[in-house]
Amino acid sequence: MIRSPRIIRKLPPILLLLAVLVSGRSNLPYIWRAFLVPEAHAAFSAVTARGSATLSGTGSSLAVSPDSNLTVGKIVIAAVVSDNEDTADGATTLHTVSDTHGHTWTKVFEETETDGAADDGSTTSLWWTKVQTAITTSDSITLALGTSKSDALIALVEVSIAAGATVAAVSPSPTHSASGTSLSDSLSSLTSRQYLFFGLFGAEGEDTAKTPIANYTERHDLVSTTAGQAPTNVQMHVGTRILTGTGDTWTSSAVSFTNGTQSLAAFYEITSSAPTITVDEPDGTSDSVMIGTSYDIQYDLADSDDVVSAAFYYDSDASGLNGTALTGACATAAEGTNVTCSWDTTSMSAGNYYIYGIVTDGTTQTSDYSPGQITLSAGSLSVDIVDSGGSPVGSPSVAMSTQAFSFALTVSTGTLGSSNEKIRVTNTSATASWSLTIGATSGSTAVWTTGSVTYDFNDPTASAGDGGDADSVGGQLTINPAAGTITPQSGCSTTGVSLGSSNAFSEGVTNSITLATANGSAQTGCYWDFTGIGLSQDIPAAQSVGTYTINFTLTAS
Known part of the structure; x- marks a missing residue:
């Protein structure tokens, strides 16, 4: 009688060597604080106009590229004038300034003068930033308007300050006028120190012959679009003066305008606190x-x-x-x-x-x-056979059904993967895809043995006859993974993991059979248990009585 032919996984030094592949494929608010601002002791210098741009037509933004690189540590001031959107005089929020490198632009003020309707007046604003990443001539500083407008101007002024310093600004109280030929604004009663006084005039009109007050250097005198459209054009006048004192006055004269504001801001140096x-x-x-x-x-x-x-x-x-x-x-x-x-x-x-x-x-x-x-x-991909508690089984085996001696073909069956001997694939690598295969430990020439008597596991000849393979015995083993069950680790899923299809070993053709695969949608950092995989072995007629064994290896790769 043939007694219990068995498929056994070898774990050294015992039967069914378990192959484990370790896979190491790599893919893997401002904080508001109360503080005292120490005053710096060096002077402003090198005040220079650095370019301007004009929006002459409908648009919601306007970009200017500096005419020279704005280097790290410099202060850059952006003066802006556009058509208005707000319908009341006073402080507004139409403008925003940004640049290619994401500097933070601080608004000194924004002011609107209007006759009471959108696009029937002007909005003027002043912004500054300290350069932390050089703004080159191929970069841009961009004015964003809260809505599409027909006319806008942006003009840049650069100034040098002492190493380790930054600036603060005294905001103006802009002077308004519905029309005129001259407009002034003053600051007084300031703390006595050195200031960069920055005068900015913005209005409707097209006058490009404005005259600054004595002691101020004119940096920009600009107008949008073309002559003959004074009611819709906007104009700008910028002047600067470095002065140690407690105040000053800025006047633009000999200018024809409507809906204008005149503003004088005062910048002063402070010591920059280290980050x-x-x-x-x-x-x-x-x-x-x-x-x-x-x-x-x-x-x-x-x-x-x-x-x-x-x-x-x-x-x-x-x-x-x-x-x-x-x-x-x-x-x-x-x-x-x-x-x-x-x-x-x-x-x-x-x-x-x-x-x-x-x-x-x-x-x-x-x-x-x-x-x-x-x-x-790198993590790992591994396969093991574990008991119901998840501990590795020292000498796992599969007992095939016992068959009586027969002069005809008989079939022995078994189950790979039980509650006490679960096949467990663990993937802690960064790669989601893997496959689980099984093959004879000794390769395609392996046979079932009991002493010196053998029969085959991979001869496809009908009725378990001996075919043209390397040995002189017949028999074939079929494995049906599709009959099995996948149980994922708690918290994991079977997404992307699937069982293989039924297949039989055939020497030189099918030397290994795929039990399961995982694709790229499978989880990592999980394990999966496989049980209930069907086994069926064809045993040749008149096979000698004995207990036959063969060793197989599980491989996760």
């Missing part, structure tokens, strides 16, 4: 991730008088600031407390890394290293 940065995470606790996944770097970033961003880097040690720059959100991380930026670890190498951040306000650079390291690992 601060602290990298909180990684701190070395629970900071292990698989390559290809994202990791949130936590940090604190602030600057009391500038808007700054931080650039983050990874480094093998915690000194030298000689690491490699991160890309994405962590290349220009915004200010905040206990905020994060997401680092995509795809293409990283496995290892332990410190993170550091660098921030500059255009004058002072500060940096900080993380208190601990992040560990990046």
Whole structure:
């Protein structure tokens, strides 16, 4: 009698060697503070007009490229005049200024003078920024209008300040007039210090022969569109003066206008406070991730008088600031407390890394290293046979049904994967796709054996006869994965994971059979248990009595 032919997985040094492939494919607010502003002690210098632009037709924005590079540390002032939208005189919010590199533009004022209807007046505003990333002649500074307008002007003025300084501004109380040929505005009773007085006239009209008051240098005298359309054109007059004192007056004269405002602002230097940065995470606790996944770097970033961003880097040690720059959100991380930026670890190498951040306000650079390291690992793809509690089974086996001696073909059946011997595929790698296969441990020439007696598992000859393969025995094993069951780890799913189809071994043709596959939509960081896979072995007629065994290997790849 043939007794219990068995398929056994070999775990060294016992039968059915389990092949495990380790897959290491890599893909992986302002903070408002109360503070005292110390006054700087150096002077304004090198006040220079840096270009202008005109909107002569309908549009909702207007861009100007500087006529010379605006270098780091300089102050750039943008003067703006456009048709009005608001229908009442006074402060409004029609204008916004931005640039290619995302500097923060501070509004000094915006003022509208109107006859009571949209596009029947003018809106004037003044903005400034400190250059932290050079604005080149190929970049742009853009005026955005709250709605489409027919006419607008934007003009730039650059000024040098002392190293380590920035500016503050005394806002004007603009002078309004419905029409006239001269308009003045004054500031008085200021703290005695050096000021850059900045005069700005904005109105309807087309006069380009305005005269500034003595001691002021004219920087721009502009008008939109063409002659003969004075009621719809807008015009601008800009003058500057550096003066140590407590006030001054700015006048534009010999000018024909309607719906105009005259404004005098006063800029003064203050000492720039250095930015601060602290990298909180990684701190070395629970900071292990698989390559290809994202990791949130936590940090604190602030600057009391500038808007700054931080650039983050990874480094093998915690000194030298000689690491490699991160890309994405962590290349220009915004200010905040206990905020994060997401680092995509795809293409990283496995290892332990410190993170550091660098921030500059255009004058002072500060940096900080993380208190601990992040560990990046490739993860793994593995297969095992486990019991009902999830522990590996030391000597797993499959008992095939016992068949009586017969002079005819008999068929022995069995089940691969039971509640006490589950096939478990675990994927903690960054790659979602995988396959699970089974093949004879000794290769295509393996046979069922009991002592010196054998029969085949991969001879497709009918009735378990011996065909033209390398051995002289018949028999064939069929595996039906489709009869099985997939049970995912709690919290995971079977999405993207599927069972293979029924197939039989055939020497040199089918040396392994696919039990299951996972595609790119499958989860990672999960395991799946496989049970109930059908087995059917054709046993040749008149096969000698015995207990036959053969070793198979499971492979996850």
